[in-house]
Amino acid sequence: MMNRRQLLKTGLAGSALLLAAGFLARPEPDTPDALGMQGLDTRFLHAADRNLLAAIAPIMLGLSLDVAQLKALLLGVDRAISGLPLMLQGEVRQLLDLLGNRWGRRYLAGVKTPWASASASELHAFLEGWRQSRFTLLRSGYQALHGLINAAWYANPASFAALSYRVPAQGRVLQ
Amino acid sequence: MTSPLKDPIKEGLARGWQVYDGALLTQDLQLDCDVAIVGSGAGGGISAEVLAQAGLKVLLIEEGALKSSTDFRLLESEAYPQLYQESANRQTLDKGVTILQGRTVGGSTTVNWTSSFRPPIETLAWWRDKHGLSELSEEEMLPWIAKAEARVNIGEWLAPPNPNNSVLEKGCSALGYSHGRIRRNVRDCWNLGYCGMGCPTNAKQSMLVTTIPSALDKGAGLLARVRVERLLFSADNKQVDALEGLALKDDTLSPSGVKVRVKARHVLLCGGAIGTPALLLRSGAPDPHEVLGKRTFLHPVVLSGAIMPEQIEPWSGAPQTVYSNHFLHTWPIDGQLGYKLEVPPIHPVLLSTTLTGFGLDHARLMQAMPHLNVMLALTRDGFHPDSPGGTVKLKKDGSPALDYPITDPLWQAFRQAWHSMAELQFAGGAQSVLTVHENAKPASSLAEARAQIDSLPLEILRARVVSAHVMGGAAMSADASRGVVNHWGEHWQLGNVSVIDGSLFPTSIGANPQLSVYAFALRNASRLASRLARA
Numbered sequence: 001m002m003n004r005r006q007l008l009k010t011g012l013a014g015s016a017l018l019l020a021a022g023f024l025a026r027p028e029p030d031t032p033d034a035l036g037m038q039g040l041d042t043r044f045l046h047a048a049d050r051n052l053l054a055a056i057a058p059i060m061l062g063l064s065l066d067v068a069q070l071k072a073l074l075l076g077v078d079r080a081i082s083g084l085p086l087m088l089q090g091e092v093r094q095l096l097d098l099l100g101n102r103w104g105r106r107y108l109a110g111v112k113t114p115w116a117s118a119s120a121s122e123l124h125a126f127l128e129g130w131r132q133s134r135f136t137l138l139r140s141g142y143q144a145l146h147g148l149i150n151a152a153w154y155a156n157p158a159s160f161a162a163l164s165y166r167v168p169a170q171g172r173v174l175q
Numbered sequence: 176m177t178s179p180l181k182d183p184i185k186e187g188l189a190r191g192w193q194v195y196d197g198a199l200l201t202q203d204l205q206l207d208c209d210v211a212i213v214g215s216g217a218g219g220g221i222s223a224e225v226l227a228q229a230g231l232k233v234l235l236i237e238e239g240a241l242k243s244s245t246d247f248r249l250l251e252s253e254a255y256p257q258l259y260q261e262s263a264n265r266q267t268l269d270k271g272v273t274i275l276q277g278r279t280v281g282g283s284t285t286v287n288w289t290s291s292f293r294p295p296i297e298t299l300a301w302w303r304d305k306h307g308l309s310e311l312s313e314e315e316m317l318p319w320i321a322k323a324e325a326r327v328n329i330g331e332w333l334a335p336p337n338p339n340n341s342v343l344e345k346g347c348s349a350l351g352y353s354h355g356r357i358r359r360n361v362r363d364c365w366n367l368g369y370c371g372m373g374c375p376t377n378a379k380q381s382m383l384v385t386t387i388p389s390a391l392d393k394g395a396g397l398l399a400r401v402r403v404e405r406l407l408f409s410a411d412n413k414q415v416d417a418l419e420g421l422a423l424k425d426d427t428l429s430p431s432g433v434k435v436r437v438k439a440r441h442v443l444l445c446g447g448a449i450g451t452p453a454l455l456l457r458s459g460a461p462d463p464h465e466v467l468g469k470r471t472f473l474h475p476v477v478l479s480g481a482i483m484p485e486q487i488e489p490w491s492g493a494p495q496t497v498y499s500n501h502f503l504h505t506w507p508i509d510g511q512l513g514y515k516l517e518v519p520p521i522h523p524v525l526l527s528t529t530l531t532g533f534g535l536d537h538a539r540l541m542q543a544m545p546h547l548n549v550m551l552a553l554t555r556d557g558f559h560p561d562s563p564g565g566t567v568k569l570k571k572d573g574s575p576a577l578d579y580p581i582t583d584p585l586w587q588a589f590r591q592a593w594h595s596m597a598e599l600q601f602a603g604g605a606q607s608v609l610t611v612h613e614n615a616k617p618a619s620s621l622a623e624a625r626a627q628i629d630s631l632p633l634e635i636l637r638a639r640v641v642s643a644h645v646m647g648g649a650a651m652s653a654d655a656s657r658g659v660v661n662h663w664g665e666h667w668q669l670g671n672v673s674v675i676d677g678s679l680f681p682t683s684i685g686a687n688p689q690l691s692v693y694a695f696a697l698r699n700a701s702r703l704a705s706r707l708a709r710a
Contacts (some may be wrong), residue, residue, distance in 0.1 A: 006594065027597035059534060060470060060533045060534065060535055060537075061533075061534075061537070062533065062534040062538030062539070063537070063538055079256075080256075082426075083255075083256035083262045083426075083428075084261060084262055084264065084428075085261050085428060085574060086428060086429060086572070087570050087571070087572055088261060088264075091532055092227060093210045109636065127533055127534075130612075131533070131613055132613065136269065136270075136634075136635065136636055139217040139636035139637070143270065143636055146528070146533060147264065147363070147377075147528045150524070150528045150537075151255075151524050151527070151528050153523050153527070154251075154523035154524045154526075154528075154541070155250075155251055155252035155523070156252070156525040157250075159523065160523065162541075162542060163523055163542060163544045163545075164540055164544065164545045165490060165522075165523055165544060165545075167249050167367075167369075168368070168491050170365060170367070171249055171365070171367045171369065171375070172297055173179060174179075174180070174248065174249060174375040174376065175248045175249055175250075
C-alpha cells in the first residue's frame with residue numbers, strides 16, 4: 001500500500017502531470033527538422049523528437065557535435081528506445097510528446113523559443129531545472145534524457161578515442 | 176573478424192541439440208516433459224543438469240535469446256540490449272533504483288562479473304534463528320557449496336588485482352580495514368575485463384558453458400525467446416497442469432502470436448526474484464497469506480568516483496578481485512545497515528549513464544576515464560526491522576514492476592557508505608573524490624568530501640542507486656503462513672511447483688549471490704530428482 005506521503009509525492013504529481021501532458025499534447029508541434037535532421041530513418045523518433053534531442057544533446061554531453069555526429073547520435077537514441085520493453089517505450093513517448101509541443105516546452109521546460117533556436121543557456125537552465133526539481137517526475141524525465149543521450153553517444157565507438165578507451169590488444173582478435 | 180576460439184553452443188547445435196528459437200517458430204507448439212524449468216540462470220541452469228543426469232526429461236524455457244561466445248564482441252552497444260533485462264535499464268517503480276539483471280540463456284551468470292562468495296554464515300544463522308529454517312545448518316550447506324564450487328571452477332584468482340581494484344586494497348590497508356581477494360568462477364581467463372558483455376573466450380564458467388550444454392547433451396530441450404505468460408492450474412488449484420508461453424519476435428520484446436504450451440509433471444520456477452513472483456502473480460497462484468512478491472531485496476548500491484594521479488585504465492583486467500566486509504561486521508546484523516565494498520568495471524556506457532551531472536563537468540569526467548576509480552557499497556537489506564525490501568507487482572501489460580521504497584535505515588547506510596568510500600579513495604591515493612549524487616561536486620580533500628556528504632539530500636533521482644542482485648519475493652519459510660515455499664523450495668500450496676532461484680532467500684544474502692544460488696539449486700534439485708524418480 002502506498003502511504004499518504006508517497007501518494008502526494010509521486011501519485012498526485014504524477015497523474016496531474018500526465019493529465020497535463022495529454023492536454024498539452026494537442027497544440028501543433030514546433031517546426032520540425034530545423035537543425036538539418038531531415039531524412040533520418042528513425043523507427044521510434046518523430047521529426048519533433050529529433051528536433052528536441054538534436055538541440056539538447058550537445059548541452060547534455062558538453063560537446064559540440066557536427067551534423068553527422070548529431071545524426072549518428074539520434075540513430076543511437078532511436079535504437080536504444082527501440083530495444084526497451086513496450087511499456088517503457090510508451091513512457092518515453094509521453095515524455096517526448098510533452099516536451100515536443102510548444103506549451104510543454106514553454107511551461108514545463110521553461111524554454112521560450114522553439115527547441116532549434118533556443119540558446120545554450122536556456123537549454124542548460126531547462127536541464128538543470130529538471131535535474132534539481134523538487135518533483136520526482138521532472139527529475140525522472142531529466143534522468144531519462146540523460147540516460148538515453150549518454151548511452152547513445154558512448155555506445156558509439158567513434159566516441160572512444162576522446163576517452164582513450166580501447167579494447168586491450170589481446171581482446172581485439174575476438175571482435 | 177570472427178573469434179579464433181571454439182564456441183561450445185554452436186558446436187552443440189551442430190551435434191543436434193533440441194533447441195527451439197521462439198523467433199523462428201511459425202506455428203503453435205505443444206511439448207511434454209517431466210520437468211519444465213522457467214528461466215535458465217543460476218537456479219535453472221544447475222537444476223537442468225541435475226535433473227537431466229537423473230534421467231528425467233527436462234525442458235528449459237528462457238525469455239532471452241541464445242547468444243554465445245562468438246556473439247560476444249566486447250561491445251556495450253550489443254551486450255546491453257541483447258543480454259540484459261530492459262536493456263540494462265530495469266528500474267524500480269519510482270525509478271529510484273536501476274537494476275542490472277541478465278536476460279539471455281544462462282541468465283545473469285552469462286553477464287555477471289564472476290565474483291564468488293559462499294553464503295555468509297551469519298546470514299544462514301539469521302535464517303535459522305529468525306526465520307525458523309533450522310535445517311539450514313553450515314554442515315547441511317557446506318557439501319553443496321563445495322560441490323557448486325567444483326562444478327563452476329571457483330577458485331583463487333592469482334593474478335594481481337587491476338589498479339581499479341588496487342585502490343580499494345590500498346585504502347583498506349592504509350586504514351586498517353579488513354579486506355580480501357575475490358574468488359572467481361573462471362578457467363583459463365584472459366584477464367580482459369569484459370565479463371559484463373558476455374565472456375568471449377568461454378573462460379567464465381557460467382551456466383551457458385557448463386550445466387546447460389551438459390543438460391542438452393543428455394537430451395534436455397531448450398526453448399529460447401519464449402516468455403512464459405501463465406501457469407494453468409488444476410480444478411482444485413493444487414497442481415499446475417500446463418504452462419502457456421508466448422514466442423517472441425526477433426526483437427526479443429514483442430510476442431509474435433505463436434503460442435507454446437508445455438505439459439510437465441513438475442514445474443521449476445527459476446526466473447529470478449522479479450520474474451518468478453511475477454509469473455505466480457500473473458497466473459493467480461494461491462497466496463492465502465499474502466506473502467507472494469513481498470520482501471524482495473536488492474542489495475541497493477551507492478557509488479563513489481575518484482580521480483587517480485596515474486592512468487589506471489579501469490576497464491582492463493578482471494573486474495572484481497578485491498572486497499572489504501569491514502562494514503558488514505561493524506554493527507549488529509539487524510542494527511545500522513552494513514555494506515560490502517567492491518569496485519565495478521568501468522566502460523563508457525555504464526560510466527556515462529551512471530555518472531551524475533551533465534555538460535562540461537560530465538564531459539571532463541568522461542575524458543578522465545583512464546584515471547578513474549569507482550567504488551561501490553552494497554547494502555545488506557532485509558535484516559533491520561525497517562528494511563522490508565520491495566514488493567513485486569504487475570504493470571498493465573502483466574510485466575513485472577518492483578515497488579522498492581528506500582527507507583530511512585537504507586538512506587543512513589548510504590550516507591555512511593559515501594563517507595567510507597571517500598575515506599578509502601583518498602587513503603588509496605585519489606586526487607579528488609566525487610560522490611555519485613546529483614548535488615555533489617568533486618572534492619579535493621577528505622574534509623571537503625565529508626562536509627558535502629553530510630549535506631546531501633537523501634532523495635531518489637538525486638542519489639544514484641543501482642543494484643545487480645535480486646533476491647526474495649518467494650521466500651522459504653518454516654510454515655505456510657510466513658513464506659511461499661519450504662526450505663526445499665517446494666511451494667506450500669502447489670504440489671508440483673518448486674522455486675529454485677534467489678527468490679527463495681528470506682532476506683538478502685549479504686554477498687554477491689551466484690554461489691549461494693548454485694548451492695541451494697544443487698541441494699534442492701537433487702532432492703527433487705530423487706522425489707521424481709521414486710514417483
